[in-house]
Amino acid sequence: MNAITSNSLLLPARLPLPDFPSLTNAGMKSDIEALLTEGFSLLNQANHIATGNELAFIRQLDAWENRIHQVWSVLSNLNATCNTPELRETYNALLPELSRYYTEQGQNKPLYQAYLSIHDSADFANLTTARQTSIRLALRDFKLSGVALEGDEKTRYASITERLSQLSSQFSDHLLDATQAYVRPLAEHELAGLPESSLALVKQMAASRANDFAADQKVEAAATLDAPVYIAILTYADDRALREELYRAYVTRASELATVPNATAQDNSEVLVEILALRSEMAQLLGFSSYAELSLASKMAPNVATVREFLVDIASKAIEPAKQDLVELKAEGEQSGLLDLQPWDTAYLAEKVKQRQYNLSQETLKPYFPAHVVISGLFQVAKRLYGIDIEQREAPVWADGVQYYEIMEQGKLVAGFYFDLYARSSKRGGAWMSGFRPRMRTEQGLQLPIAFMVGNFTPPVDGKPALLSHDELVTLFHEFGHGLHHMLTEVDVLSVAGVNGVAWDAVELPSQFMEFWTWEPEALALISKHDDTGESLPADMLNALLAARHFQSGMQALRQIEFALFDLDIHHAQPAPNLTQVQSILDEIRAQYSVLTPPAYNRFQHGFSHIFAGGYAAGYYSYKWAEVLASDAFDRFENEGIFNAETGQSFRQSVLAVGGSKIALETFRDFRGRDASVEALLRHNGWQSSKTTDQTV
């Protein structure tokens, strides 16, 4: 690798950082292998921990964890952002051994006993809150990993987890293969309605999928089921039959109704039924009444009944707005003679309404959001809320365009972070935050946290600054919210510092919370400045942006709730449902909560990878749950001033500083002085009248 540094004109970094240019695959591989050997030998030593030495042993294990994380996080970041065949091979070769280590750790009885004896000792009360919580969470996780199982049950548990990981990976492989199996040439007349950027996309597809067509077939444009192409056609194509054809192909992917080549081999029917059955069996082995209850055992939400009630309550608030959304779409359809609105028409008609009613296009907004302006605006927002200063510093980085910063507070160093914001071909899609180092007390002293935030924004072209869309702005603030959670922690115990140990359904609170500032005129004045004229966002564009914010929010919310209820119900049903029952559970939810019933051939469940191949099983509700927390947290800022520094400090101390060292329910109560209320979310979605009571109509 060439020596890449972020910017040699800057002052050098103060924190010790990975020296990216000098890293090699072989070096990282052998470091991780050596650390794994050390880890397994530590686990063996757990067999003879001397009485009274338990905490010292756990600290030793923490130190090991910290060291392996430092190498592993660098390798996995490179694998995700600068992927090469060699990196992928190294990563995939190490992954099974790493998982084996954690399975063994989770079922290690002597280690469990060590935690338990600390917990039950008289000294427990004298430990710091963070250490106490970390021990409680560890005990919980031992139980959820089956540490208490013996004999046949233990063997059965191990084979279930192994089979489940195979099935998850099969589910996503099938879906990926099914998505790729479809390609369809587009005739000239079928391109009507597509804007410039979508035309470029379908032409690019024709070129990249040329091998799928006969040599003498001249294909200029092609449709695939890749998300950007599918969304572009459903949103813009005037040809209704084309939209329907694409819709049908998309919603039957990996199902028995798919018609692509090799469809039978990609059918997820049996996979999803077996996953549900094994999850249910696993829950029973661990003493839970259903997999949903097992999933909730480590989340903020207390039980299935509460989550269901929560979802049904929001659905009841969203249903009227959703019906109105539908009326609006129907009216738009009728203008062009489209009288029987179908699911493949909604995105298309919504776009028409949006353009006509709000006169809003992301393209005209972009020049107001040059990346350097947005980043400096973001830092000003952080300064006003939390009193922190952020400085760019010179550091070794992993790719061109990556920038390194340090957070200072009253002259004291607090944390460091990297921004790797722009798309490149070797980077995996999406946006995320992760850490290279957690805050932690080590033998060498206090280790400060280091985070990195990755995006796939449109890169700068022709030496001009990158211009961000408002959506990208929201994403940047979102990821930075996760970053602040990781970096402003004041906890120094590894497993509960920053985002570590935070319940899955609460972890999106700081991130969704930060998004609110991208919708505030006072903040937008700091974040926007036209690339040529230097003007901030003009009032008419600002108003259009704000007016369109809640467009179709009723229908969107109902869709999320439909997915969340389906996820919850299939994981709570006893015995585990078969394929027909899965379908009827979905049908029942749709009959109640869908304003536009999908056609009978819709096999959404066969492509629901969040719950069958990702970590969201009986946890899809988390999106809405955290949105309620974030909305309600922001509500206090609306009352006290969106830049009120005292309120900012209160949020920082109650939520960001404590990380996972306190349960989420308590951190929220500390900030709001009460439990979360759904009112603010309803208002933020525009489903209730404005907060001011003296408003005249």
Ligand SMILES: [Zn+2]
């Ligand atoms: Zn997030």
